[in-house]
Amino acid sequence: MSVFAAVVLAILAAAVAAMLTTVRARGSIRAMTRTAESIAAGDLGARVDGDSASDIGRLGEALNHVAKDLSGSIAALRAERDLLAGILDGMGEGVLLVGRDERIVLANQALRGMALIGDDAVGLLVLEAIRNAALKEALDDARAGGEPVAREIELGRVPPRRLLVRASRLPAQDGSSKPRGVIAVFHDVTDLRRLETIRTDFVANVSHELRTPVTAISTAAETLLGGALDDPADALEFVGVIDRHALRLRHLVDDLLDLSKLEAKGYRLALADLDLGSIINHCVALLEEPARKKRMRVQIDPMADIKVRADRRAVEQVVMNLLENAIKYAGEGARVTLRARAAGDHVELAVADDGVGIPAAHLGRLFERFYRVDAGRSRELGGTGLGLSIVKHLVELMGGTIRVESEPGRGACFTIRLSPGGGASPSASPVPPSPR
Secondary structure (H helix, E strand, O other): HHHHHHHHHHHHHHHHHHHHHHEEEEEEEEHHHHHHHHOOOOOOOOOOOOOOOHHHHHHHHHHHHHHHHHHHHHHHHHHHHHHHHHHHOOOOOOEEEEEEEEEEEEEOOOOOOOHHHOOOHOOOOOOHHHHOOHHHHHHHHHHHHHOOOOEEEEOHHHHHHHHHEEEEEEOOOOOOOOOEEEEEEEEHHHHHHHHHHHHHHHHHHHHHHHHHHHHHHHHHHHHHHHHHHOHHHHHHHHHHHHHHHHHHHHHHHHHHHHHHHHOOOOOOOOOOEEHHHHHHHHHHHHHHHHHHHOOEEEOOOOOOOOOEEEEEHHHHHHHHHHHHHHHHHHHOOOEEEEEEEEOOOOOEEEEEEOOOOHHHHOOOOOOOOOOOOOHHHHOOOOOOOHHHHHHHHHHHHHOEEEEEEEEEOOOEEEEEEEEEEOOOOOOOOOOOOOOO
């Protein structure tokens, strides 16, 4: 009987031990399950607590290692993503990524500025965000072919922008024959195209301006050599033609050289405190004879002792050019008035006339190189079309501004703003162009 009881007790003890072990294992498994669920939900800091000596404990330890490695990998991916986003947003070129469904996946900050699109462009079709058929065609061609596609497009914004687009197809992934999408890089070439146009126009204008006096000189010389030298009256007339056009040619070359110097990188003026009144009186005296021949009166309004911080020869050239223009184009019998005044943190110098005036349509382009209101009359009077451009460059180099106001029949007024004299020591610099 005692043996039977012992056997029963042993069985009961084994059952209780097995039950306790099962309950404990179930608790560990439930804990690991909760930890795994937390990790799957994004809580990569969740860990399993347990005895690593048992098989279940070693499984929990392995799960902890997986969570730790996964957390490190995700952190590295986030850092790489942030670095890539920073690089893309720091680029001067625009970047556009379009997915398989032809919807925008990525548009960096530069592209958003070029195309004036917002952050909500991601997820839209390209034509919904950027309404440009040429861009859509370039992306379609890149998707269909294997070679990169380069196109130049114009975005109809204000002002219009010209963009050079290079689009490439992204390679397929996971054995799929369908490409993942298209990536396009945009370069803003608006300023480059504008400068190319300016250069082309400048070369064409210079060629045209040089051709006229050179042709006149050549024709007059051929006529003299052909027998006009024997006739004193004809000889005198053709020599006068040569002299007049040679003078115009010299002025044109001098103006071109002056403009080239002014636009040179690093060009500086010798600034000093100057008496503006003495400079104006000097310039008026030099042009007294041309004004007298056209029966014009040059008047200097009374001005106090006004000092400006500027370059003497540059100021002289500015005043001379504006006075010469007024004498040439205001018309016979007109009156030219020069006045200067101190106005707070600047000094204003105005050169005004009561002549024929300038139509409003021309005022915005007066300071362009070779721009003339009346091209034929300007050439007849010896103008090169560069004087006002030189004036603007000189004024801006001295830290000033210039503006023009005019109405047809009521004259024109050019107003210059310069810094007032303050007693600072003059700075050394290259010598500016000589006034004429």
